[in-house]
Amino acid sequence: MRPERRAHALRWHDKTRATQMEFGLWQVWEAGWVTAILRGASITILVGLVSMAAGLVIGIVCGLIKWARIFPLSLLVDAYTSLVRGVPELLIIYLLFFSSVEFVTKVVTAFGYAGVAESGYAFVIAVIAIGAISGAYSTEVVRGALGAIPNGHIEAARALGLSGGRIFRRIIAPQMLRIAVPGINNVWQTTIKDTALVSVVGLQELMRISFIGANSTRHPFIFYLIAAVVYLAITLVSQAGFDGIERLLRVRTRK
Amino acid sequence: MMDLIQLAVPVLLKGLWVTAALTFVSVLIGFNLGLGLALMRLSSNRFLSGFAKYYSNVFRGTPLLVQIFLFYYGLGQLSSIKDNAALWWLISDGARCAVLALALNTAAYTSEILRGGLMSVPVGLVEAAQACGMSRMLRFRRIEFPLAIRQALPAYGNELILVVKGTSLASTITVLEITGYAKRLMSQTFAIFEIFAIAGVLYLVINLLLIAIIRAIERFLMRHEASSGRDLAAPQPNRSTVGS
Numbered sequence: 001m002r003p004e005r006r007a008h009a010l011r012w013h014d015k016t017r018a019t020q021m022e023f024g025l026w027q028v029w030e031a032g033w034v035t036a037i038l039r040g041a042s043i044t045i046l047v048g049l050v051s052m053a054a055g056l057v058i059g060i061v062c063g064l065i066k067w068a069r070i071f072p073l074s075l076l077v078d079a080y081t082s083l084v085r086g087v088p089e090l091l092i093i094y095l096l097f098f099s100s101v102e103f104v105t106k107v108v109t110a111f112g113y114a115g116v117a118e119s120g121y122a123f124v125i126a127v128i129a130i131g132a133i134s135g136a137y138s139t140e141v142v143r144g145a146l147g148a149i150p151n152g153h154i155e156a157a158r159a160l161g162l163s164g165g166r167i168f169r170r171i172i173a174p175q176m177l178r179i180a181v182p183g184i185n186n187v188w189q190t191t192i193k194d195t196a197l198v199s200v201v202g203l204q205e206l207m208r209i210s211f212i213g214a215n216s217t218r219h220p221f222i223f224y225l226i227a228a229v230v231y232l233a234i235t236l237v238s239q240a241g242f243d244g245i246e247r248l249l250r251v252r253t254r255k
Numbered sequence: 256m257m258d259l260i261q262l263a264v265p266v267l268l269k270g271l272w273v274t275a276a277l278t279f280v281s282v283l284i285g286f287n288l289g290l291g292l293a294l295m296r297l298s299s300n301r302f303l304s305g306f307a308k309y310y311s312n313v314f315r316g317t318p319l320l321v322q323i324f325l326f327y328y329g330l331g332q333l334s335s336i337k338d339n340a341a342l343w344w345l346i347s348d349g350a351r352c353a354v355l356a357l358a359l360n361t362a363a364y365t366s367e368i369l370r371g372g373l374m375s376v377p378v379g380l381v382e383a384a385q386a387c388g389m390s391r392m393l394r395f396r397r398i399e400f401p402l403a404i405r406q407a408l409p410a411y412g413n414e415l416i417l418v419v420k421g422t423s424l425a426s427t428i429t430v431l432e433i434t435g436y437a438k439r440l441m442s443q444t445f446a447i448f449e450i451f452a453i454a455g456v457l458y459l460v461i462n463l464l465l466i467a468i469i470r471a472i473e474r475f476l477m478r479h480e481a482s483s484g485r486d487l488a489a490p491q492p493n494r495s496t497v498g499s
Contacts, residue, residue: 086416086462087455088423091434099447189316196318200427207320220328228317228325235316 027217028226033209040209041230047126047205048192054131055191056184059138066139067146077139084136089197093129097201100125126198126205134191141183145176178249185242189235196231206230259446263453266440270433271457277350277422277432278461281357282415288358289365296370307366314363319421323356327428353425361418368414372407373399405476412469416462433457 028034062077084092104121149172157167199207210227214220296307314322326346336342345351376399384394426435437454441447 083455083459086420086459088420088434088458090423090426091437091451091454091458094434094438094441095447095451098441098445102445193318196320197424199320207318210321211324214324214328219332220324221330221332224321224325224329228313228321231318231321232313232316236312 025222027219028213028222031217033213033217033223036209036213037206037226037230040204040206041234043123043204044192044195044206044231045234047123047130047195047198047203048188050127051130051134051195052188052191054127055134055138055187058131058135059142059187062135062139063142063146066143081136081139084133085140089129089133089194090200092133093125093197093201096125096129122198122201122203125201126195126203129198130191130194133194134187137187137190138184141180141187142176144183145180146172148179149175181242181246181249185239188238188242192234192238193231256449259444259449260453262444263440263446263450266436267433267450267453267457270431270436270454271461273350273425273430273432274419274422274457275461277354277357277425277430278415278419280354281361281422282418284354284358285361285365285418288362290369292362292366293369293373296366297373311363311366314360315367319356319360320424320427322360323353323424323428326356327352349425349429353422353428353430357418357421357425360421361414364414364417365411368407368410369403371410372403372405375406376402401476405473408469408473408476412466415465415469419458419461419465 062080065073065077066081108121153171153175154167157171162170195205196207199205199211202208204212206227210223214223217223292307292310295303296311298304327349330336330342330346336346345355380398380402381394384398389397422432423434425432426438431439433454437450440450444450
């Protein structure tokens with residue numbers, strides 16, 4: 001290689017190295033942050049799935065109460081959904097965290113598990129908070145889906161002499177689930193994004209890991225960018241999954 | 256109890272103004288950006304519609320918290336931004352940065368809502384306007400936009416509430432609004448439920464106010480239906496009102 005050419009190549013090499021250093025790509029790779037981020041992402045997904053399951057149970061129960069207008073309970077459900085949907089998620093998380101932290105530390109230290117219970121505790125708080133939030137949104141989705149079932153179907157089933165439980169199992173539930181799929185998809189997307197907020201109580205999920213990585217390497221840009229990409233991947237994959245479910249259900253309705 | 260209220264309410268009211276200001280500026284910027292993005296998405300130019308599509312997918316597919324942190328902590332690290340005085344002015348301050356992230360975020364959601372509204376405008380009406388010789392601008396202003404906004408308003412009301420709730424994340428980047436003050440008061444006074452209740456009521460008041468404004472605009476836009484004798488108060492299946 002001619003000397004000037006070589007000098008140029010060297011300069012170019014230095015430059016890419018310098019940009020790598022500036023963005024912190026090297027540090028991300030070197031110190032094992034990749035595995036930490038993946039572990040964080042799996043906790044994010046776990047929190048999302050457990051909260052979503054809890055939220056769906058809440059949603060179906062409260063949705064039925066709201067739909068059937070069971071009198072004193074429906075007032076409670078109304079208060080619950082309008083409160084949770086009107087107040088910021090962060091405030092709800094702070095409420096649950098600060099109100100329980102003292103009590104739990106007392107209980108835990110009394111039993112002598114001070115260190116062990118720490119991460120499990122954050123997980124429980126996260127699931128309660130995110131589950132309650134996703135439950136409120138699921139309630140509205142379920143209520144809407146129940147309302148979309150033609151009344152004639154239920155009347156016809158009643159005319160055939162089906163019992164109440166059977167009407168629910170055979171007529172209401174299958175239709176309700178099918179109609180609710182797009183709404184459930186929306187709730188799931190919101191839920192998985194809301195899990196980022198529980199990083200404020202110290203659960204080591206994707207956002208918290210990125211925060212720690214950003215602070216300890218002093219390269220916030222690359223860490224938050226990676227976090228954004230991982231969240232985007234999660235939402236895109238689940239969107240594709242829900243599209244598949246919707247297609248499956250559409251085939252079965254033979255429209 | 257009275258002491259607590261005397262202590263907490265003035266502080267949280269101070270936060271209320273910050274929350275309101277953050278919401279107002281973000282919505283103002285976000286609505287216009289969202290309208291632009293919706294138009295880009297519907298344009299026949301593949302580059303423009305592709306950009307709008309990816310923009311909305313990226314901003315709707317990542318948590319707002321990540322976006323706020325990426326703007327506030329991430330961009331501040333880049334030397335090209337530090338050297339640019341205007342960008343640095345925007346990024347260096349928590350409140351400005353929160354407005355930036357919130358506006359870009361709500362623009363993505365707004366563009367989807369407005370796109371739905373614009374797509375619901377009957378083609379025949381646009382063709383009729385074309386046949387009358389209306390220019391593109393006039394057509395948009397007089398025919399498409401009013402019909403689209405009427406269709407999109409209930410969904411946009413929900414989005415406004417999401418923006419109000421989103422402003423609470425500004426507290427994570429040193430901006431003291433309702434949630435920021437509430438967190439501080441919670442750790443100072445240990446009256447967790449009381450502080451939560453007061454802060455929650457403030458948020459609910461903002462949201463109820465927004466719902467009332469949206470309903471008033473809706474009623475104004477739907478005044479032709481009222482004059483034709485239809486009952487406005489009766490809920491219509493496809494036009495679910497905000498927040499109910």
